[in-house]
Amino acid sequence: MKRAITLAAIVLGIVLIVVAIVYWVEPAKSLPGFFPGEDSHSTTHHVKHGIAAFLVGLALLAFAWFYSAPKKTKPAA
Amino acid sequence: MISYWQAIVLGLLQGVSELFPISSLGHSVILAQLLGWNISANSNFFLTFLVGTHFATALVLLGFFWTDWVRIVKGLGRSLRDREIADPDARLAWLLIVATIPAGILGLTLEHKLRSVFTSATSASIFLMLNGVMLYGAELLRRRAPTDEAGDPDARIAERVGWPQTGAIGAAQSVALIPGFSRSGAAMGGGLLVGLSNIDAARFAFLLATPIIFAAAVLKLPDLFGSTGDGVRGQTFVGAICSAVTAYLAVRFLMRFFHTNRLTPFAIYCLVAGFASLLYFVS
Numbered sequence: 001m002k003r004a005i006t007l008a009a010i011v012l013g014i015v016l017i018v019v020a021i022v023y024w025v026e027p028a029k030s031l032p033g034f035f036p037g038e039d040s041h042s043t044t045h046h047v048k049h050g051i052a053a054f055l056v057g058l059a060l061l062a063f064a065w066f067y068s069a070p071k072k073t074k075p076a077a
Numbered sequence: 078m079i080s081y082w083q084a085i086v087l088g089l090l091q092g093v094s095e096l097f098p099i100s101s102l103g104h105s106v107i108l109a110q111l112l113g114w115n116i117s118a119n120s121n122f123f124l125t126f127l128v129g130t131h132f133a134t135a136l137v138l139l140g141f142f143w144t145d146w147v148r149i150v151k152g153l154g155r156s157l158r159d160r161e162i163a164d165p166d167a168r169l170a171w172l173l174i175v176a177t178i179p180a181g182i183l184g185l186t187l188e189h190k191l192r193s194v195f196t197s198a199t200s201a202s203i204f205l206m207l208n209g210v211m212l213y214g215a216e217l218l219r220r221r222a223p224t225d226e227a228g229d230p231d232a233r234i235a236e237r238v239g240w241p242q243t244g245a246i247g248a249a250q251s252v253a254l255i256p257g258f259s260r261s262g263a264a265m266g267g268g269l270l271v272g273l274s275n276i277d278a279a280r281f282a283f284l285l286a287t288p289i290i291f292a293a294a295v296l297k298l299p300d301l302f303g304s305t306g307d308g309v310r311g312q313t314f315v316g317a318i319c320s321a322v323t324a325y326l327a328v329r330f331l332m333r334f335f336h337t338n339r340l341t342p343f344a345i346y347c348l349v350a351g352f353a354s355l356l357y358f359v360s
Contacts (some may be wrong), residue, residue: 051185069161
C-alpha cells in the first residue's frame with residue numbers, strides 16, 4: 001500500500017510539472033481541450049495556471065520523498 | 078497616472094498597513110477616494126506601483142527575520158537530506174511551505190476576479206469593518222492566552238501549529254485579496270485560534286508573509302520593467318523606499334507591541350475607520 005501511494009504521488013507530481021511546462025510554453029489556443037483555460041481564440045500564456053500546477057506537483061514529489069523514507073529506529077537509552 | 082507626491086503618501090501608507098492587521102489595499106482604495114485621486118485598485122499603473130512597494134516590504138521582512146530564515150532554510154535542507162522532519166527549524170520550514178501552497182494557489186486563481194469585483198471604496202469600507210469583526214472574533218474565540226513564554230519562539234510555533242491548521246491559516250490569508258481584509262490580520266487571528274500567543278502569532282504571520290509577498294512581487298516584476306511600467310517607474314522607486322522605511326518601523330513596533338498587547342485596538346480602529354468612511358461615501 002505504501003509503495004502504491006508513493007508511486008501514485010510521484011507519477012501525479014511529474015504529470016503536474018509537465019502540465020505546468022505546457023502552460024508556460026503553449027498559448028491558450030494550443031492547449032489540449034481538457035486543460036482549464038483553453039481558448040481557441042486566445043494567444044496569451046496562462047503563466048499562473050502553470051505556476052499553480054508546478055507548486056502542487058512539487059508538493060506531491062516532496063510528499064513521496066518523505067513518505068517513502070525508511071523508518072529510523074531510535075537507539076535504546 | 079500617479080504623481081510623486083501620491084507615490085510618497087501611498088508608499089508610506091503601504092509599508093505600515095501591509096504589516097499592521099488593517100488591510101493595505103483597503104486603505105489605499107479608501108484614501109485615494111477620500112483625497113479625490115483618480116487611482117483605481119484595478120488600474121495597471123497602480124498594480125505596477127504595488128509591485129515595487131510589496132517587493133520593498135518583503136525585503137524588509139526578510140532582513141528583519143534574517144537569522145530565523147537562515148535557520149529555517151538550514152532546517153529544510155536537513156529534513157530533505159535525512160528524509161524526516163526531526164527538529165523545530167525543519168518543522169517550521171515545512172509549516173510555512175504547507176501554508177504558502179494554498180495561499181499561493183488561491184491568490185493566483187482568485188486575485189484578478191476578486192480585485193475586479195470589489196474595487197469601490199464603499200465595499201472596501203464595509204470589508205474593513207468586517208476585518209475588525211474578524212480580529213475581535215479571533216481574540217474572543219482564542220483559547221486561554223499562553224503565559225510565561227520563554228525560550229525559542231520559532232520552536233514554540235513549530236510545536237503548537239499542526240499541519241491542517243497551517244494549511245487553514247495559509248488559505249485564510251487569501252481573504253486579503255478583497256480590499257478591506259488584512260492578510261496579516263487573518264494569519265494572526267488564525268495563529269491565536271490555534272493557541273499561539275499574540276507575539277508568536279505576529280511572528281508566524283510575518284514569516285508567512287515574506288514568501289507570499291515576494292512571490293506576488295516577483296511574478297509581476299516584468300510589468301514594472303515592461304511597457305506597463307512606462308511613466309510609473311520613478312514613482313514606484315520612490316514609493317518603494319517610503320514603503321521600506323515605514324515597513325521597518327511597523328514590524329519593529331509590532332514585535333514590541335504584541336509582547337503585552339492584543340489585536341483588539343486594531344479591531345476597534347478597523348470598525349471605526351470603516352464605519353466613518355462608509356458614512357462619508359454613502360452620504
